[in-house]
Amino acid sequence: MAKRYRDIVGDGGSDVDGQLEQLRHRLSSRLASIRHVVAVMSGKGGVGKSTLTTNLAAGLAMKGHAVGVADADIYGPSLARMLGVAERRPKPGRDGVAPPRTVLDIKVMSMALFLEDAQAPVVFRGPSREAFTWKGMLEMHALREFLADTDWGELDYLLIDLPPGTNQFATLHDLIRPAGSLVVSLPNRLSREVVGRSLVLARQVLKAPMLGVVENMAGYFCNGCLSRQPLFDRQAEADYDGLPILGRIPFDPRFVDACDAGRPYLLDYADAPPGQDLMGLCDRLCDRLATVASAKEPCL
Ligand SMILES: Nc1ncnc2c1ncn2[C@@H]1O[C@H](COP(=O)(O)OP(=O)(O)O)[C@@H](O)[C@H]1O
Ligand SMILES: [Mg+2]
Numbered sequence: 478m479a480k481r482y483r484d485i486v487g488d489g490g491s492d493v494d495g496q497l498e499q500l501r502h503r504l505s506s507r508l509a510s511i512r513h514v515v516a517v518m519s520g521k522g523g524v525g526k527s528t529l530t531t532n533l534a535a536g537l538a539m540k541g542h543a544v545g546v547a548d549a550d551i552y553g554p555s556l557a558r559m560l561g562v563a564e565r566r567p568k569p570g571r572d573g574v575a576p577p578r579t580v581l582d583i584k585v586m587s588m589a590l591f592l593e594d595a596q597a598p599v600v601f602r603g604p605s606r607e608a609f610t611w612k613g614m615l616e617m618h619a620l621r622e623f624l625a626d627t628d629w630g631e632l633d634y635l636l637i638d639l640p641p642g643t644n645q646f647a648t649l650h651d652l653i654r655p656a657g658s659l660v661v662s663l664p665n666r667l668s669r670e671v672v673g674r675s676l677v678l679a680r681q682v683l684k685a686p687m688l689g690v691v692e693n694m695a696g697y698f699c700n701g702c703l704s705r706q707p708l709f710d711r712q713a714e715a716d717y718d719g720l721p722i723l724g725r726i727p728f729d730p731r732f733v734d735a736c737d738a739g740r741p742y743l744l745d746y747a748d749a750p751p752g753q754d755l756m757g758l759c760d761r762l763c764d765r766l767a768t769v770a771s772a773k774e775p776c777l
Contacts, residue, residue: 500625510632512633514655516655518679521668532741536743543582545584546583549645576627659762663709672690689723
């Protein structure tokens with residue numbers, strides 16, 4: 478990457494190699510104080526990645542862990558809103574930018590925290606020639622700064638919420654190697670197909686370690702009989718390239734209200750069936766990470 482950059486634009490005496498080396502060093506020393514970095518990804522948009530990242534963060538924090546969340550969805554950031562810190566600004570400090578802390582002391586970093594208002598679009602200004610290369614590099618740089626220049630402190634878990642598709646996922650894997658990734662899907666044939674395709678790419682091309690799948694909006698709880706009813710395709714069999722399903726989270730309209738109110742659903746509804754399923758998901762995620770970390774079982 479350093480070579481390609483220098484071949485295209487020249488060094489100009491700015492010691493590009495040295496700067497990149499410094500960045501790499503900063504990134505790895507920052508990540509050294511974080512026990513587990515977990516990416517939340519999906520081939521598909523609107524499946525609940527950000528909602529689940531928010532609630533996984535809350536669930537892990539409720540279990541006593543130190544948690545941070547990084548919003549890697551540069552163009553459609555939503556974590557700051559969902560965690561109620563959209564109006565706050567990160568503060569520059571001696572050891573990087575101090576991320577706003579939200580309920581349960583969760584640290585949040587998102588592009589939304591740097592935008593003047595909620596409607597402001599994110600546009601990178603680069604030269605028009607080589608625009609594609611520049612855009613990719615600028616995206617990578619933004620992500621690297623979120624990870625390396627944020628004062629995360631000591632964390633047990635850093636969850637990275639990705640945009641749909643595999644582009645940013647690939648960028649993340651160029652920068653760091655997360656302990657593992659969690660894949661979000663919906664229990665219908667279309668989502669399973671799209672997610673399955675991105676999964677094959679992630680595993681075969683990027684060799685990304687995967688933890689498992691979460692199926693979101695997996696049924697709903699009937700108010701009358703309190704039993705779980707299917708919401709989508711009743712027949713479709715789940716097949717995610719052999720990955721285990723770590724959780725099935727039901728549909729509950731109160732997720733939408735909680736997201737809009739900037740308060741994790743789990744804070745108010747931990748005892749409701751979807752809340753219990755979320756807590757179960759947190760437990761299984763921790764277990765998977767523990768077995769992967771102790772190499773009792775390799776990541777899939
Ligand atoms: N289990 C659920 N029940 C009801 N609504 C949900 C659920 N999960 C997510 N949502 C809602 O679906 C919408 C999309 O979720 P979001 O997390 O933004 O998806 P993504 O990050 O994958 O694009 C949001 O309005 C969110 O509140
Ligand atoms: Mg999202």
